[in-house]
Amino acid sequence: MTSTFHGLETARRGLVTQQNALYVTGHNISNANTPGFSRQRVNFVQTEPYPAAAMNRPQIPGQMGTGVEAGSIQRVRESFLDYQYQGENNKLGYWSSRATSLSKMESIMNEPSEDGLSAVMGQFWQSLQDLSVYPENQGTRSVVLERGQAVVDTFHYLHDSLTSIKDDLGNEVSVGLRDINSILKKIGDINESIASVEPHGYLPNDLYDERDNLVDQLSEYVNIKVEKVSSGGNSLDIAEGKYNIKLLDASGKDTGVFLVNGADYSQMGFQGGDDKIAYNPSGSIEKGDLKLFDAKGEVKLKDLSLVDDNGAMNFSQGKLRGLIESYGYKTYDASGTETGEKGIYPDMLDNLDKLAFTFGNVFNAVQKEGYGLPGTAKADNFFNLGSLSTSNYKGASSSIQMADLLPEQIAASTIEDNAGDGTNAINMSNIQGWELSSTTPKELEGLSATLNLPSLSAIGNGTMKSFYEGMIGKLGVDAQQANRLQNNSQTLRQSVDENRQSVSSVSLDEEMTNMIKFQAAYNAAARNITIIDEMLDKIINGLGTGGR
Amino acid sequence: MRITQNMLATNMLRNLTNSYDKMGTLQDQLATGKKINRPSDDPVVAMKGVSYRDSLMQIDQFKRNFGEAYNWVENSDSALDKATQALQRIRELAVQASNDTYDATQRDAINQEVVQLKEQLVQLGNTKFGEKYLFNGTDTLSQPIDLAATPPKVSTNTNPVKLELSKGVYIQVNADPTKVFTLDNSTNPPSGLFGDIDQLITKLSDPNSTGDDINDSLKQLDGHIQNVTYARSELGARMNRVELMENRIDEQQVIANKVLSDNEDADMEKVITDLKVQESVMRAAMGVGARIIQPSLMDFLR
Numbered sequence: 001m002t003s004t005f006h007g008l009e010t011a012r013r014g015l016v017t018q019q020n021a022l023y024v025t026g027h028n029i030s031n032a033n034t035p036g037f038s039r040q041r042v043n044f045v046q047t048e049p050y051p052a053a054a055m056n057r058p059q060i061p062g063q064m065g066t067g068v069e070a071g072s073i074q075r076v077r078e079s080f081l082d083y084q085y086q087g088e089n090n091k092l093g094y095w096s097s098r099a100t101s102l103s104k105m106e107s108i109m110n111e112p113s114e115d116g117l118s119a120v121m122g123q124f125w126q127s128l129q130d131l132s133v134y135p136e137n138q139g140t141r142s143v144v145l146e147r148g149q150a151v152v153d154t155f156h157y158l159h160d161s162l163t164s165i166k167d168d169l170g171n172e173v174s175v176g177l178r179d180i181n182s183i184l185k186k187i188g189d190i191n192e193s194i195a196s197v198e199p200h201g202y203l204p205n206d207l208y209d210e211r212d213n214l215v216d217q218l219s220e221y222v223n224i225k226v227e228k229v230s231s232g233g234n235s236l237d238i239a240e241g242k243y244n245i246k247l248l249d250a251s252g253k254d255t256g257v258f259l260v261n262g263a264d265y266s267q268m269g270f271q272g273g274d275d276k277i278a279y280n281p282s283g284s285i286e287k288g289d290l291k292l293f294d295a296k297g298e299v300k301l302k303d304l305s306l307v308d309d310n311g312a313m314n315f316s317q318g319k320l321r322g323l324i325e326s327y328g329y330k331t332y333d334a335s336g337t338e339t340g341e342k343g344i345y346p347d348m349l350d351n352l353d354k355l356a357f358t359f360g361n362v363f364n365a366v367q368k369e370g371y372g373l374p375g376t377a378k379a380d381n382f383f384n385l386g387s388l389s390t391s392n393y394k395g396a397s398s399s400i401q402m403a404d405l406l407p408e409q410i411a412a413s414t415i416e417d418n419a420g421d422g423t424n425a426i427n428m429s430n431i432q433g434w435e436l437s438s439t440t441p442k443e444l445e446g447l448s449a450t451l452n453l454p455s456l457s458a459i460g461n462g463t464m465k466s467f468y469e470g471m472i473g474k475l476g477v478d479a480q481q482a483n484r485l486q487n488n489s490q491t492l493r494q495s496v497d498e499n500r501q502s503v504s505s506v507s508l509d510e511e512m513t514n515m516i517k518f519q520a521a522y523n524a525a526a527r528n529i530t531i532i533d534e535m536l537d538k539i540i541n542g543l544g545t546g547g548r
Numbered sequence: 549m550r551i552t553q554n555m556l557a558t559n560m561l562r563n564l565t566n567s568y569d570k571m572g573t574l575q576d577q578l579a580t581g582k583k584i585n586r587p588s589d590d591p592v593v594a595m596k597g598v599s600y601r602d603s604l605m606q607i608d609q610f611k612r613n614f615g616e617a618y619n620w621v622e623n624s625d626s627a628l629d630k631a632t633q634a635l636q637r638i639r640e641l642a643v644q645a646s647n648d649t650y651d652a653t654q655r656d657a658i659n660q661e662v663v664q665l666k667e668q669l670v671q672l673g674n675t676k677f678g679e680k681y682l683f684n685g686t687d688t689l690s691q692p693i694d695l696a697a698t699p700p701k702v703s704t705n706t707n708p709v710k711l712e713l714s715k716g717v718y719i720q721v722n723a724d725p726t727k728v729f730t731l732d733n734s735t736n737p738p739s740g741l742f743g744d745i746d747q748l749i750t751k752l753s754d755p756n757s758t759g760d761d762i763n764d765s766l767k768q769l770d771g772h773i774q775n776v777t778y779a780r781s782e783l784g785a786r787m788n789r790v791e792l793m794e795n796r797i798d799e800q801q802v803i804a805n806k807v808l809s810d811n812e813d814a815d816m817e818k819v820i821t822d823l824k825v826q827e828s829v830m831r832a833a834m835g836v837g838a839r840i841i842q843p844s845l846m847d848f849l850r
Contacts, residue, residue, distance in 0.1 A: 106586040111598055126605060129610075130612070480591055501558075512846060
């Protein structure tokens with residue numbers, strides 16, 4: 001026999017459970033705009049029917065339902081979409097950091113325009129043409145000196161601006177590392193909390209959300225792989241467990257490096273004094289510079305692979321790598337010898353140095369062949385390049401200076417004491433179009449002397465002009481590619497995010513509907529109690545009163 | 549697919565941002581008149597832009613050089629024209645003087661004029677344009693003719709003054725002074741233009757010289773007149789060439805400007821039309837947003 005009060009209990013369970021569902025609905029509505037929040041739902045389960053199948057069960061026609069209870073409160077989320085999102089977010093991080101640094105470079109180079117380096121150089125060549133026409137004129141000569149100074153100033157300006165942005169990128173690397181480390185620490189801490197809640201059979205939904213949000217953020221910086229490990233105890237099957245996070249390499253392969261392992265987490269950084277973690281890269285980043293530290297930031301655990309033995313970048317894709325590539329890193333050949341510095345900014349600075357050195361050096365060579373105005377000594381250098389040479393041109397764009405030259409000492413003339421000859425000025429004005437790799441000695445107009453251009457230039461093939469055009473062209477292509485891929489990965493991330501939102505985000509209409517649904521069920525359960533109450537009233541107060 | 553308010557809001561915001569972004573690009577194009585504002589907008593256009601600007605600058609420069617070329621040629625020509633006139637006058641006077649009927653005073657008068665004409669020739673040879681002497685080759689800062697010096701100095705500078713008037717084309721713009729204003733001290737008596745005139749002067753002031761003696765000078769004078777005429781015709785021919793080159797450079801300038809403009813200038817009609825289209829797209833996006841965001845089930849429940 002079922003109990004007399006069976007109906008009351010069943011209806012009460014309904015009341016409580018619908019009420020719970022309403023509370024969860026309230027939670028969902030409250031968090032409708034919380035980033036990273038996934039809507040939650042109460043998993044209703046029917047309670048054990050009466051009677052339970054057993055040897056001494058009461059003989060009644062069938063099993064009676066005993067009502068409902070809130071089995072679990074689960075967040076609605078699809079982890080496969082998280083995985084997709086992290087992949088796209090990772091690419092976006094990489095390309096957008098590249099796109100930003102390239103776009104800054106474009107602003108500095110300011111080409112094509114009326115005031116970029118090519119325009120300033122153009123004016124310099126023009127002033128030399130003017131000089132070839134009025135070689136005896138002191139005014140024209142002064143203009144050449146001023147224009148020369150403008151070219152030098154432009155080289156300095158470009159070098160300084162590029163260097164200061166390079167330094168900013170170094171700071172950004174350091175900020176990025178701090179950010180990564182703080183995320184890793186938080187994930188470790190949340191893992192710990194989750195591991196202490198789950199064994200009790202609970203689902204710490206809000207912690208899950210927070211942790212997934214952090215993993216999303218981490219995926220922007222480095223490419224990672226998340227593995228789930230059960231917390232044990234009485235964990236539910238649908239519990240998420242602890243996250244173990246591994247670092248992937250450039251090709252997406254597992255490096256075996258654990259960034260987070262349960263409650264343990266690592267820290268990333270450069271080696272400082274006393275084996276302590278440091279954040280600021282010093283100079284360009286070298287092969288073994290990036291290291292993994294323990295949670296205390298002390299003992300070095302492992303070198304993180306940055307470049308392989310062939311000098312190719314093999315660090316995990318992401319924003320951090322994008323920043324390092326912009327900032328610059330050292331490369332090595334197969335035998336492990338350092339081969340130089342690579343990166344967006346170092347490359348541009350290197351090209352600028354090559355250009356400045358070749359420009360100054362070739363110009364000096366031509367100037368030295370000619371003669372100044374009558375009464376001046378044999379022509380001397382026009383630009384001062386210090387001790388730089390063809391093989392050691394580094395820093396030319398910052399160190400190039402005008403030599404201390406008087407206007408009358410500019411060697412416009414090819415014949416001594418002939419003020420009206422401007423042939424060497426023509427030679428000078430044509431320098432930018434000379435093929436620099438040509439092994440046939442360059443014959444100068446009006447002079448018997450020849451120049452061996454390859455020995456004077458740090459630029460391999462082509463002319464100075466085409467070299468500069470190539471620099472701008474490459475910058476344009478790189479920036480265009482970065483912009484395009486940034487856009488692509490942004491679109492992809494958006495579409496994945498949309499899918500994710502479609503599953504997890506709170507729909508107010510839906511919650512409203514649920515609210516009404518649960519309210520109605522609650523009301524009905526309450527009404528059910530009234531009915532049962534009336535029934536009991538009948539039994540208790542209405543029966544056995546016959547003849548009263 | 550399940551769509552929520554939040555997604556709608558995010559989507560609308562994204563659409564609006566995209567729309568603003570496109571408007572920004574179009575506005576940039578309108579304000580600058582350029583298709584591209586940075587190399588990444590179109591690397592090929594940017595690269596060509598650098599190169600085309602350079603060519604245009606060079607062409608502009610050559611155009612500037614033409615002015616000075618004309619100065620040289622025209623001023624030299626006009627000086628040589630006056631030199632021809634002076635020589636013609638000397639020749640006339642010599643013809644007159646070769647007439648044996650002229651007496652000493654008449655010859656003296658002729659002699660005086662010849663001396664003056666010689667001075668004039670010296671002055672013409674020392675013609676300056678601005679700060680430079682036209683008839684001293686490339687040594688433009690020193691005076692080419694100084695007959696008072698010992699030995700008398702006349703320009704021996706044969707170096708051509710050359711200007712670059714087109715890529716790799718060097719044009720001589722001066723007349724070779726050694727072919728016009730000459731004095732050869734190696735012969736006795738000195739010959740050359742000034743030597744020969746001096747000889748004529750000597751003959752004119754010598755009472756013993758006959759008409760035949762003076763007649764001998766005519767042949768020399770004819771030779772010098774021819775030299776000057778030759779130098780002038782050479783200048784004229786060069787002037788023609790310079791003019792032709794200038795025409796070509798003018799054309800090149802137009803072409804270079806056109807190429808530059810084709811390469812990087814924005815097509816205004818298109819940009820303005822696009823801007824208008826974009827504007828209406830944006831209005832639509834905003835209107836739709838305003839409609840979508842507002843109502844929810846709540847507005848219809850009780």
